[in-house]
Amino acid sequence: MTRRHADGLDGQWLSLEEVAELDFFKSSKRAKLKLPTLLGAAPDAGEPGIKAVVRREYEPGEVICEAGAYGSTAFLLVEGAATAFLPERVEAKSVEGRTPRSLARILDGFRRRTRRAERTPGRPEVGEVSRYATLAHDRRLGPAAIRPGEIFGLDTCVNFYPREATVRAETRCVALEMLRSVLDTIRGAGDAIDEAYEAHAIRSTLHQSALLAELSASQIEALAAVSTLLTPDSDEVSDGVVYAEDTPADALYLVRAGTIKMSQTKAGGEFVFTYLGRGGAFGFEALMPARPRTRLVLRCASHPTLFRELALTKPITIGRSESCDMLVPKESRAIGRRHCRVEERDGELWIVDLDSANHTLLNGERIREAILAEGDHIGVVEYVFEIGREDVTAVDAPAAVRVARASGLDSFEVVRVPAEALGRLAEANAAALAAATRAGRALETAAFSRSANEQAMLEETVELNLYNSQNVLLIDLERCTRCDECVRACADAHDGVARFTRDGPRIGRYLVTMACRSCTDPKCMVGCPVGSIRREDSLEIKIEDWCIGCERCANQCPFGNINMVELSELKRPPPPREGVSLRATVCDLCAGYDGPNCVYACPHDAAIRVAPGEFLAPSDLR
Amino acid sequence: MRLNRDHRGWLAFTIVATIAGAVSYRLYVAASPYGASGGSWPGLAYGVLGTLAMLLAGLLAGRKKVRTWRIGPARVWMQMHVWLGLLAVPLILFHAGLRLGGALTTTLMALFAVVTVSGLFGLALQQYLPGIMTERVPLETLVGQMDHVREGLATDAYELVASLAGVVPEAAEEQARLAAEQAALQTRPGNWKAVARKPPVTDPVPEAALLRDVYLREIRPYLLRDARTRTNPPDIRTLVVRAPGEWAPKLERLAAICEESHQLAVQRRLHDVLHGWLFVHAPLSFALFVLAAFHIVMALKY
Numbered sequence: 001m002t003r004r005h006a007d008g009l010d011g012q013w014l015s016l017e018e019v020a021e022l023d024f025f026k027s028s029k030r031a032k033l034k035l036p037t038l039l040g041a042a043p044d045a046g047e048p049g050i051k052a053v054v055r056r057e058y059e060p061g062e063v064i065c066e067a068g069a070y071g072s073t074a075f076l077l078v079e080g081a082a083t084a085f086l087p088e089r090v091e092a093k094s095v096e097g098r099t100p101r102s103l104a105r106i107l108d109g110f111r112r113r114t115r116r117a118e119r120t121p122g123r124p125e126v127g128e129v130s131r132y133a134t135l136a137h138d139r140r141l142g143p144a145a146i147r148p149g150e151i152f153g154l155d156t157c158v159n160f161y162p163r164e165a166t167v168r169a170e171t172r173c174v175a176l177e178m179l180r181s182v183l184d185t186i187r188g189a190g191d192a193i194d195e196a197y198e199a200h201a202i203r204s205t206l207h208q209s210a211l212l213a214e215l216s217a218s219q220i221e222a223l224a225a226v227s228t229l230l231t232p233d234s235d236e237v238s239d240g241v242v243y244a245e246d247t248p249a250d251a252l253y254l255v256r257a258g259t260i261k262m263s264q265t266k267a268g269g270e271f272v273f274t275y276l277g278r279g280g281a282f283g284f285e286a287l288m289p290a291r292p293r294t295r296l297v298l299r300c301a302s303h304p305t306l307f308r309e310l311a312l313t314k315p316i317t318i319g320r321s322e323s324c325d326m327l328v329p330k331e332s333r334a335i336g337r338r339h340c341r342v343e344e345r346d347g348e349l350w351i352v353d354l355d356s357a358n359h360t361l362l363n364g365e366r367i368r369e370a371i372l373a374e375g376d377h378i379g380v381v382e383y384v385f386e387i388g389r390e391d392v393t394a395v396d397a398p399a400a401v402r403v404a405r406a407s408g409l410d411s412f413e414v415v416r417v418p419a420e421a422l423g424r425l426a427e428a429n430a431a432a433l434a435a436a437t438r439a440g441r442a443l444e445t446a447a448f449s450r451s452a453n454e455q456a457m458l459e460e461t462v463e464l465n466l467y468n469s470q471n472v473l474l475i476d477l478e479r480c481t482r483c484d485e486c487v488r489a490c491a492d493a494h495d496g497v498a499r500f501t502r503d504g505p506r507i508g509r510y511l512v513t514m515a516c517r518s519c520t521d522p523k524c525m526v527g528c529p530v531g532s533i534r535r536e537d538s539l540e541i542k543i544e545d546w547c548i549g550c551e552r553c554a555n556q557c558p559f560g561n562i563n564m565v566e567l568s569e570l571k572r573p574p575p576p577r578e579g580v581s582l583r584a585t586v587c588d589l590c591a592g593y594d595g596p597n598c599v600y601a602c603p604h605d606a607a608i609r610v611a612p613g614e615f616l617a618p619s620d621l622r
Numbered sequence: 623m624r625l626n627r628d629h630r631g632w633l634a635f636t637i638v639a640t641i642a643g644a645v646s647y648r649l650y651v652a653a654s655p656y657g658a659s660g661g662s663w664p665g666l667a668y669g670v671l672g673t674l675a676m677l678l679a680g681l682l683a684g685r686k687k688v689r690t691w692r693i694g695p696a697r698v699w700m701q702m703h704v705w706l707g708l709l710a711v712p713l714i715l716f717h718a719g720l721r722l723g724g725a726l727t728t729t730l731m732a733l734f735a736v737v738t739v740s741g742l743f744g745l746a747l748q749q750y751l752p753g754i755m756t757e758r759v760p761l762e763t764l765v766g767q768m769d770h771v772r773e774g775l776a777t778d779a780y781e782l783v784a785s786l787a788g789v790v791p792e793a794a795e796e797q798a799r800l801a802a803e804q805a806a807l808q809t810r811p812g813n814w815k816a817v818a819r820k821p822p823v824t825d826p827v828p829e830a831a832l833l834r835d836v837y838l839r840e841i842r843p844y845l846l847r848d849a850r851t852r853t854n855p856p857d858i859r860t861l862v863v864r865a866p867g868e869w870a871p872k873l874e875r876l877a878a879i880c881e882e883s884h885q886l887a888v889q890r891r892l893h894d895v896l897h898g899w900l901f902v903h904a905p906l907s908f909a910l911f912v913l914a915a916f917h918i919v920m921a922l923k924y
Contacts, residue, residue: 477752477753477755477756478624478752478753478756479623479624479752480752481623481748481751481752481896481897482752482755482765482893482896483897484764484765484766485686485689485696488689489689489690492689492690493689493690501764502764503763503764506756506760509753509756551810593690593692594692597689597690599695600689600690600692600695600696601686601689601690601695601696602695602696602697603623603682603686603696603697603699603700604623604624604697604700604748605623605624605628605697605700
């Protein structure tokens with residue numbers, strides 16, 4: 001029994017009985033328990049209250065879902081055969097203009113951007129936060145066949161990233177499209193969905209990682225077999241911390257979803273190195289050769305048999321006196337009784353001439369005192385001393401330890417690749433290890449060469465949670481006259497109720513308004529009991545009319561950007577439902593218009609909608 | 623509207639048009655034996671162009687009524703308002719032959735001058751005041767919410783004082799607001815914006831009398847004052863010195879509430895200045911258009 005219905009997902013929605021009768025759902029006890037509640041079974045009419053599962057039919061060659069499109073649903077293939085493949089190049093879709101009354105084309109001359117983004121999203125680099133990360137790598141998994149009983153589109157449904165692959169029907173297909181609320185009821189119910197998801201997540205992450213580009217497909221499969229997927233719920237993760245400082249470095253990590261913060265605890269507080277989004281990698285200590293941690297020594301290069309090597313752990317005096325640490329033969333009369341001294345001052349090594357008659361030379365030059373470095377040569381008449389290092393074999397090479405803490409800033413998925421397995425591969429493919437090591441060093445160098453202003457900007461970005469914001473309404477407070485035209489325009493476009501508040505934290509001269517930020521990882525969309533908050537095929541988040549006003553999304557938005565509105569305040573309220581008096585509202589980026597009205601209606605050129613990571617510069621902090 | 627590089631095109635256009643107007647006016651005056659006149663063809667042309675410039679500038683008010691219409695971004699209309707409004711000045715002066723004329727035209731010119739000067743004054747304010755407000759009022763709030771925020775601050779202050787000194791019967795308004803909050807919380811327990819309030823202490827320590835006194839004498843009147851009154855925030859340093867050490871965090875918060883109230887007052891004053899000129903500019907602009915229409919009808923008829 002299938003019907004068309006205006007509410008819920010477009011398509012032929014299924015009743016509770018129909019869903020429960022499907023083999024896939026029959027096998028899941030948990031799904032059996034939860035589905036009646038979820039679908040809001042109404043015994044009188046036999047109709048589900050929430051249309052969260054729809055049945056769709058596809059003809060051969062028809063596209064079921066398209067790579068790059070946003071969404072919030074997963075698909076279960078019921079009949080037929082489909083293929084998932086990656087097109088040559090895809091980019092996530094932005095908000096589309098769909099207004100029929102737009103005169104924008106005619107008046108295109110009026111259009112001008114306030115400020116151009118400094119760069120356009122392109123190929124991600126290692127460690128770069130990019131919402132396009134997995135869509136742009138050269139190496140892709142080959143076409144994958146999808147058979148009946150398999151679920152696809154999980155990543156978009158779970159993590160809300162744009163779809164990774166295009167899925168096309170090869171034969172006539174029947175698929176069920178479901179909202180996350182339905183998916184959640186069947187995940188973890190012993191249905192092997194989680195296992196399949198984890199295995200796919202690991203494989204696709206490894207295959208798409210630029211770091212492992214040198215490895216062959218079989219080598220990557222071998223790595224995938226020993227790798228694990230970590231989430232905040234994993235046993236190895238404690239309070240969101242993937243690993244702490246000074247713990248053994250035994251694995252490399254690749255970020256699949258969410259944001260990871262790399263930081264170090266210092267006397268002044270926490271020093272944030274960077275934050276990594278999808279496509280990023282961390283934990284390079286496990287790959288890099290152990291740094292020499294041996295001590296500096298002073299040895300005699302000209303007469304090695306005459307002097308023993310001395311570790312530079314205390315001041316060393318060279319001379320003829322019995323009190324000297326490096327005692328020169330008494331017959332060397334040209335050398336003073338206390339000729340020169342090597343000592344440490346404020347963490348640096350110095351050579352000091354002790355008023356000798358025949359001077360002290362450093363690398364051939366006469367000095368009174370000078371800073372020493374490894375490899376320097378000290379000339380004392382006919383003797384030449386050298387600053388060297390203890391032989392590595394002389395002490396135990398220390399095991400690699402973590403130099404920073406890695407912690408998740410939100411819900412994340414990280415693939416853990418054991419260093420041991422990488423090491424085995426490196427023996428066969430040295431280039432892979434070299435590439436990974438170079439990438440690690442580049443990240444490290446970038447972190448340490450950052451200016452104070454850049455560091456402040458980074459920390460501010462983390463503090464204000466701007467790292468995963470894709471589209472933020474900023475107001476330039478030096479231009480804004482507080483006329484509130486932006487708020488009025490928003491209200492005009494949304495049934496008389498503004499979807500944002502001209503208030504919020506500041507970053508430099510910009511106000512980060514309380515408007516939806518289109519997060520890469522929208523927490524608001526997790527756990528909606530009726531699946532009414534979702535993304536369709538573009539960036540904006542939408543709350544459907546079947547919202548039951550439970551306030552869960554409003555409570556989960558970390559920025560307070562979802563507001564609950566009394567239905568009586570709306571000019572065109574949705575059809576009345578028993579017990580529902582509120583509904584959630586969120587900025588939808590003015591879907592239906594060819595741009596956000598808040599920006600369009602600002603007469604002072606103060607309101608701008610931008611991706612903060614691309615727009616804000618350290619100089620904006622003042 | 624902040625004048626910046628985006629205005630270069632408009633600036634160049636206005637300068638070129640003004641120079642062209644001035645040159646043609648000079649030629650026109652030289653060629654006219656009786657001097658310039660608004661009734662001559664060149665004079666009429668200046669009048670038509672000047673009126674058009676004024677009309678286009680004035681359309682901004684209409685544009686603001688249809689915020690979602692795609693008829694060009696509002697900032698472009700504002701730029702047009704500023705620069706065409708300025709360009710109208712020389713054009714109208716050339717139309718008038720640099721004379722005031724009769725009673726009606728003199729009134730028109732006076733209105734035009736006031737509208738122009740008030741507009742320029744507003745434009746000048748917009749260059750500096752937003753920056754000053756940003757700097758001086760870090761705790762800025764929405765102007766429409768200001769009274770609500772002030773009430774909230776007074777309630778927060780009462781809650782703090784009551785949690786140290788017990789119920790203060792004189793603060794009946796604050797108690798009523800707290801009770802209303804509790805009632806709202808009962809109806810919407812899931813509302814994340816609801817704040818958990820601290821209950822009043824039942825056995826206050828002896829120092830509580832001093833706190834209660836300072837609260838009723840200085841803090842509460844300050845928080846409930848008229849927002850436009852210029853008053854310094856109360857100095858509670860003596861209270862801090864004499865109060866038990868464990869009160870320090872709450873007293874700091876009390877001082878912060880007074881500071882926020884002070885900032886709101888500063889914001890109110892700056893906001894009044896930033897928008898006050900519009901009370902002259904907007905109605906007089908309307909009057910100018912009405913009189914200009916009358917002038918046109920009269921000129922065409924007679």
